[in-house]
Amino acid sequence: MSKKHSKIFTALPEHIDELGHVNNAVWLQWVQDIATEHWNAVADPGHIARYIWVVTRHEIDYRGNVSVGESVTAETFIPEAPRGAQFDRCVEFHDASGKRIVAARSTWAMIDRESGRLVRIQPEVAAPFMG
Numbered sequence: 001m002s003k004k005h006s007k008i009f010t011a012l013p014e015h016i017d018e019l020g021h022v023n024n025a026v027w028l029q030w031v032q033d034i035a036t037e038h039w040n041a042v043a044d045p046g047h048i049a050r051y052i053w054v055v056t057r058h059e060i061d062y063r064g065n066v067s068v069g070e071s072v073t074a075e076t077f078i079p080e081a082p083r084g085a086q087f088d089r090c091v092e093f094h095d096a097s098g099k100r101i102v103a104a105r106s107t108w109a110m111i112d113r114e115s116g117r118l119v120r121i122q123p124e125v126a127a128p129f130m131g
Helices: 024-042 045-050 123-129
Strands: 005-010 051-062 071-077 086-094 100-112
Touching: 005 024, 024 051, 024 071, 024 086, 024 100, 024 123, 045 051
Parallel strands: none
Antiparallel strands: 005 071, 051 100, 071 086, 086 100
């Protein structure tokens, strides 16, 4: 498992759906936000300049939700080594009591910015994220 990265998100009025809690699309945006923040905080600047990531799959389990003004702590980690051009990233969201209310597992693929092609994730790119 990788080193973890965390971030706090607060539900704003524009995040709330007709059911009175955070909309599913917002949870996905938060998954992308923390993944991007983790990459930018940990990756080598040369790698950030050379590569970009795209999602190929999301899987999300909802066990609870939050309402406007409530915050969640998101924690992201890489559960296992990359496979070719892809790796999985997990994001868990915990409410104020520490209960896990949403868990996501996404598959990301690395693309070379210049060529626009998928590229194998080299050990030196993955190393800063691995435990």
